[in-house]
Amino acid sequence: MRALVACVKICYEGTTRGNHHTMDEATIAVELQGVTKRFGDVVAVDNIDLTITDGEFFSLLGPSGCGKTTTLRMIAGLELPTRGSLSIHGEEMGLRPPNRRPVNTVFQSYALFPHMNVRANIGFGLEMRKVVRDERSDLIDWAIDLVEMGGMGHRKPGQLSGGQQQRVALARALVNRPEVLLLDEPLGALDLKLRQQMQIELKNLQREVGITFVYVTHDQEEAVTMSDRIGVMHEGRLLQIDTPEAIYERPTTRFVADFIGRTNFLEATVASGDEIVLANGDRLRVSTGHADGTTIAVTVRPERLTVHNRDHAPDGRHRLDGIVDSVVYLGNAVIYSVSIDWMHLEVRCPASLAGERRGPGDEVTVSFDAGHTSVVVG
Amino acid sequence: MPAVATQGLEHQAERAKSRQGFLLGLPAIVYLLVFFVIPLGIVIAYSFATRTRSGRTELNDWNVEAYRRLGEDVVRAVAFRSLWIAVLTTVVCLVLAYPLAYFISTRSPAVRNMMLVGVMIPFWSNFLIRTYAWRVLLDSDGLFTQMVSAVGLGDGRILFTSNAVILGLVYGYLPFMVLPLYASIERIDWSLVEGARDLYASGWMAFRRVVWPLSRPGVIAGSILVFVPSFGAFVTPAILGGNKKGLMGSYIVDQFLDARNGPLGASLSVVVLGVMLVGTLIYFRQGGRTL
Ligand SMILES: Nc1ncnc2c1ncn2[C@@H]1O[C@H](COP(=O)(O)OP(=O)(O)OP(=O)(O)O)[C@@H](O)[C@H]1O
Ligand SMILES: [Mg+2]
Numbered sequence: 076m077r078a079l080v081a082c083v084k085i086c087y088e089g090t091t092r093g094n095h096h097t098m099d100e101a102t103i104a105v106e107l108q109g110v111t112k113r114f115g116d117v118v119a120v121d122n123i124d125l126t127i128t129d130g131e132f133f134s135l136l137g138p139s140g141c142g143k144t145t146t147l148r149m150i151a152g153l154e155l156p157t158r159g160s161l162s163i164h165g166e167e168m169g170l171r172p173p174n175r176r177p178v179n180t181v182f183q184s185y186a187l188f189p190h191m192n193v194r195a196n197i198g199f200g201l202e203m204r205k206v207v208r209d210e211r212s213d214l215i216d217w218a219i220d221l222v223e224m225g226g227m228g229h230r231k232p233g234q235l236s237g238g239q240q241q242r243v244a245l246a247r248a249l250v251n252r253p254e255v256l257l258l259d260e261p262l263g264a265l266d267l268k269l270r271q272q273m274q275i276e277l278k279n280l281q282r283e284v285g286i287t288f289v290y291v292t293h294d295q296e297e298a299v300t301m302s303d304r305i306g307v308m309h310e311g312r313l314l315q316i317d318t319p320e321a322i323y324e325r326p327t328t329r330f331v332a333d334f335i336g337r338t339n340f341l342e343a344t345v346a347s348g349d350e351i352v353l354a355n356g357d358r359l360r361v362s363t364g365h366a367d368g369t370t371i372a373v374t375v376r377p378e379r380l381t382v383h384n385r386d387h388a389p390d391g392r393h394r395l396d397g398i399v400d401s402v403v404y405l406g407n408a409v410i411y412s413v414s415i416d417w418m419h420l421e422v423r424c425p426a427s428l429a430g431e432r433r434g435p436g437d438e439v440t441v442s443f444d445a446g447h448t449s450v451v452v453g
Numbered sequence: 454m455p456a457v458a459t460q461g462l463e464h465q466a467e468r469a470k471s472r473q474g475f476l477l478g479l480p481a482i483v484y485l486l487v488f489f490v491i492p493l494g495i496v497i498a499y500s501f502a503t504r505t506r507s508g509r510t511e512l513n514d515w516n517v518e519a520y521r522r523l524g525e526d527v528v529r530a531v532a533f534r535s536l537w538i539a540v541l542t543t544v545v546c547l548v549l550a551y552p553l554a555y556f557i558s559t560r561s562p563a564v565r566n567m568m569l570v571g572v573m574i575p576f577w578s579n580f581l582i583r584t585y586a587w588r589v590l591l592d593s594d595g596l597f598t599q600m601v602s603a604v605g606l607g608d609g610r611i612l613f614t615s616n617a618v619i620l621g622l623v624y625g626y627l628p629f630m631v632l633p634l635y636a637s638i639e640r641i642d643w644s645l646v647e648g649a650r651d652l653y654a655s656g657w658m659a660f661r662r663v664v665w666p667l668s669r670p671g672v673i674a675g676s677i678l679v680f681v682p683s684f685g686a687f688v689t690p691a692i693l694g695g696n697k698k699g700l701m702g703s704y705i706v707d708q709f710l711d712a713r714n715g716p717l718g719a720s721l722s723v724v725v726l727g728v729m730l731v732g733t734l735i736y737f738r739q740g741g742r743t744l
Contacts, residue, residue, distance in 0.1 A: 153647050173650040186648035190666050199662070200652035251652070 103165065104129045104255050104287040105150055110159030112145050119145040121311035122159070127255075127304075129164075130285045132278065134298040137308030138334070143291040144183065146308070147257050150289065152176045164254055174203070179248035183259040183291075185240050187232035193219070193243050194228040200251040218250035221280075237264045241273070249280075255287045262297070274301055295335045299323065307331045323376075329451045332374040339380070339420050340372040340451075351450070355416050359393055363450045372451050377423035379447040382411055385438045392442040395420070399437045413441050493726075499719035508713030519716035523724065528704075528717075532724075535701040538615060538690075539683035542622040546630040546679045547672065549623070554634035554671070555664075565639075572631050580625060584692045587621050588612065591693065613695030621689040626682060630675035637671025638664070677736040685725045701725055 105127040112120040120142040127133045135143045148154040149161060152173035161168045163177060179200065187196050197218050201211045219228055222242035232240055241261060248256055261277075262270045278301050281288045292298050298305050299319040306316045307330075315322060315331045326332035329340065343351045349362040351371065365371060381388075388394045397415035411422040411433065420441055433439060503514040522528060557568045575583060590597040591612040601609030611617045641664060649659035687702030694700065699707065701721065708718030 151651055153651070172656075173647070174653045174655055178651075180648075180651045182644055182648060184642075184644055186642070186644040188645060188648070188663060199649070199654075203649075203653035203655075203658060247652070 102129050103127070104131065104163065105289065106162045107146075107150075108160045110146075110149065110156045110161060112142070112149060112154060113157045118311050120149070120156075123308075123311075123313040125306060125313060125316065127287060127289060129287055132281050132288045132290065132301060132303045134290045134292055134302040134305045135308055136292055136295060136298040136305050136334075138293055141308040142311040143293070143308055144259055147180070147259050147289060147291050150255070151178055151180045151257055153180075177254040178257055179251050179253040180257040181241075181244045181248050181259065181261045183261075183263065185232075185244040187240055187243055187247070189232055192229050192231055193224060193235070196232065196243055197247045197250050199247065204251070214250050218246035221249065222246040238269045238273070241265060245277075249284075253286065255289060257289050257291075259291045260293070261290075262292075270297075277301070299335070307334060309334075324447075325449050326374060326451060327449070329372060329374070332449065332451050336376065337421060337423075338374045338376050340374050341418070342370070342372050345369045345371060354418075355395075357393070357395070359445055359448075361445050361448060361450060365450070365452070369452075373448045374451050375443050375448050377410070377421040378408075378425075380420060380422040380441050380443050382413065382422050382424060382433065383440045383442060385440050388440045388442040392444055395441045397439060397441055399433050399435050399439055401435055402433065411439075413439060415441070496719050496722050496726075499715050500723050502716050502719075504714050504716050510715035519720035522717050523720060528721070531699045531701060531704045534615075534699075535684055538619060538622070538700065539680050539686075542619050542626065542683040543630075543676050543680045545619065545623045546627050547676060550627060550630035550634050550675065551672075554631050554638050557631075558635050558639035569632075569635065572628050575624075575628065581688060581692075584621055584625070584689055587617075587624065588692055591617055591620075612693065615694065618686075618690050618694040618700070621693040622679075622683045622686060625689060626679040629678040629682075633674035633678065634668065634671040637668045637674075641667045674736055677732045681729045681732040684728055 103126055105125070107123055107125040109122055109124060110120060111118065111122050123146070125146075135146060137143055145154060149156050150163070152168065152171060152175075155170065168176060188199065191199070194215050198211050198215045201214060206214070215228075219225055222245055224239065224242055224246065227235065227239065232243065235243065241264065245261065258277075262273050265273060274297060277288075290298075290301065299322075302319055304316060304318055305322050307314045307322065309330050314328050315326065317325070322331060323335055326335065326338075332338045332340070342354045343359070345363050345365050345367050346352045346358065347367055349360055351359050351361060351363060351373065353359060353373070359373065361373065363369070363371060381392075382399075383389075385396065395415045397413040397420065400412040400414050400419065402412075403410040405426075407426050409424045409426060409432070411424070413420045413422055422441060498512065499510060500519050501515045501517065503511040503516060503518065505511050523532075553572075557565055557572075560568065589595055592598065593610055593612070595612075598609040598612075601607065611620070645663050645667070646659050649663045650656070654662065685702050686700065687706060690700045690703055694703075702725075705718045705721045705725070708714045708721065712718075
């Protein structure tokens with residue numbers, strides 16, 4: 076795989092990508108402005124703004140039916156926006172049909188041509204662009220090697236396993252050297268082990284060739300490990316666009332905080348500019364940017380909470396008294412469920428730092444650093 | 454040994470089942486025997502028999518004289534004319550049916566069903582009556598003739614020509630082309646077309662490289678379903694063609710009834726049956742499976 080990745084690099088360097096753009100435009104691969112897509116009464120995509128930079132691994136993440144595929148299909152030209160504008164490398168796409176857009180798609184269902192063998196499938200795009208036979212054949216060889224499908228060039232898609240079909244779909248798109256590659260849950264049909272292996276290979280490939288990947292997934296772990304940036308979608312809206320770390324550590328909405336990893340929500344209201352009041356009356360210094368009296372929630376990840384013996388919590392951290400409900404031992408960590416006055420908190424202690432093990436009924440104090448919290452609305 | 458006992462039971466159950474199947478099938482088997490197998494045997498036997506001077510068929514002097522006569526110019530001319538008309542009918546049906554089937558299969562399910570019923574409505578009335586209706590339309594002061602001459606496409610008098618026969622056959626067999634085409638086009642996964650468009654194919658190229666090859670089973674099935682009955686058609690040529698130029702079907706009837714040459718009629722029938730059999734075999738091997 077590594078040798079092949081080097082080969083990809085050479086092939087890509089030979090292309091003229093970017094030469095016909097000004098510097099400014101070249102840095103923006105895909106731009107959506109106020110894009111809305113309706114299907115009858117259903118608003119599949121609701122007024123989204125999105126800028127994806129050149130060479131970026133960008134993921135669209137969200138639960139089923141949130142509009143990820145629709146967004147991707149609009150970029151590909153398979154669906155036209157009801158409203159808004161969409162440009163690729165600075166060029167407004169408008170009504171331009173899919174065959175005249177510099178993007179290729181790896182479909183959720185692969186969409187391999189069942190009546191053509193692997194080579195014909197991979198060569199289809201080249202053939203449509205009238206690449207001469209010899210060059211086409213070389214490129215097909217290259218793509219087949221790239222996805223390690225050597226010796227299977229003459230099989231029909233029906234004679235391939237799911238993972239092999241997925242590789243062919245990838246090769247069929249990559250062989251065209253698109254400026255932007257759109258991938259719609261390409262690993263969805265694979266088993267866990269193969270999926271993890273393909274995640275690494277895809278990521279390496281993307282890094283080496285430097286094409287922009289727009290990657291759709293509903294698997295938050297996949298998005299977090301692979302992406303440069305993630306856009307989290309919910310009910311057609313783009314809730315937050317950020318690096319995986321920022322999405323995890325500083326979610327801005329309750330949905331995002333809840334969708335990515337596990338978390339605790341402490342209900343609160345804004346008291347004054349940078350002070351909030353928790354449901355139990357405790358005051359906490361965090362700046363919210365919301366008007367006084369707004370109902371908000373503070374979210375804290377379980378691993379940002381620590382458990383202490385009652386009244387032994389260090390100063391400078393916010394403290395909440397509670398009683399241990401249950402303890403789950405995970406090997407590398409211990410999960411405590413602690414009930415405080417008005418709710419339950421989930422606390423995750425790394426096994427190495429867990430110290431003395433507490434049991435149900437123990438009176439404890441849970442503490443956290445205000446800096447490790449995020450204020451979310453909704 | 455329980456295993457053996459179970460095996461015995463299984464065997465008994467299977468035997469009972471097959472006996473039951475035979476009994477249930479018996480009426481149909483008898484029917485086929487009396488009205489299909491025995492007549493077919495008679496036709497084949499006739500084709501090897503001798504025609505006496507008086508026009509009777511002599512069954513005790515077997516020979517292949519009737520098959521030798523198939524090579525005569527008159528007979529060959531009839532066969533080729535039938536072949537040509539069947540081919541033209543098939544091509545015209547295909548050209549008309551493909552866009553229609555494509556259109557139907559891209560509608561919403563409700564509209565689709567309505568249109569399919571529409572395609573099949575002609576079957577609700579008798580074929581003979583419908584063919585006679587065409588004769589009225591094609592009459593020199595018929596609606597068709599008047600309309601054709603009104604729009605200036607010649608005088609529109611086609612009754613009792615090959616064109617009238619083809620028109621009648623196309624009319625009669627078009628549904629047999631539409632339905633298998635619809636079945637195979639409807640089954641095509643549209644994401645394949647999108648995949649092709651995404652890979653730089655124009656709409657036309659996506660059709661040529663994806664839709665057309667994937668609908669080929671329907672094309673083959675429909676073509677056979679139209680070609681085979683057109684080749685042996687009797688009613689339509691008789692009513693609309695005026696029998697001025699003989700086609701296979703009417704020629705065979707002539708042999709039996711007018712020329713009183715049973716063996717030749719029988720050998721021609723065997724040839725037509727052979728063509729149909731080959732067609733049907735191809736149909737089952739290629740398209741029939743997908744229906
Ligand atoms: N062609 C269509 N006609 C009508 N509604 C549609 C159509 N395509 C999508 N939708 C609706 O738009 C919404 C978004 O669909 P979309 O396929 O983009 O979701 P998704 O995020 O890709 O989901 P999944 O993870 O399940 O693939 C859904 O409510 C869906 O039912
Ligand atoms: Mg989807």
